[in-house]
Amino acid sequence: MTRKTLIALLVAVLVPLAARAEADKKTERLWKAKCASCHGADGKGQTDQGQKMGIADYTDPAWQKAHSDAQVKSGIEGGVTREKAGKKQEMDPFKDKLDPAQIDSLVAYVKSLK
Template sequence: MTRWIVPSLFLTLFIGCTHDSAKDKSTSEGGDSQPITETEAANLYSIRCASCHGAEGKGDSPLGRTLHLSDLSTREWQEKTSDKDIEKVIVQGRGQMPAFKLSEPERKALVKTIRSFR
């Protein structure tokens, strides 16, 4: 019984990371291109990113620790990683991270949120 708990947890977290909501579809397909508020950006990060990267980008979620994710809040990571690099990973994915179909305002808002972890 216990041997199924960990795989089930990973599957649940993976599905949560790749969930494609109706709002995401409408904005990524040329819908609303209004700038995203800070609150909306924080919610988007919570839904799309925090399950792996942690609430403050430290990679300290259970799944983040398992995957040995970088701490996005360190000075070193923030200085060596450009906004363009962050957006590219959001759009294309990398390693275990899936690609996300987000509008440009959503991508820019996520970059701004990640930059706020400094």
């Protein structure tokens, strides 16, 4: 392999990786700004709001298994208004507050909490 090829290969691998790391950081910031007040920075739902509303631990493999990408997405887009075990669960819909790419990246983020 020539040096030029090697450099081209390295660039081809590293540039997208760096872009992805940047995107992940943005998503993490978005999660912390818009979601963590209820769901916790770690997604375990151990916040005041989380306990009051009985928010699940999204790092739990059982929760992950029970919630497909599509379900996570519709939850984020449409929000939640329901009652579970006597606790009122409320989350505002984010469909009009975030753009579709942000929602998709949050879906991936939530699914990566396992």
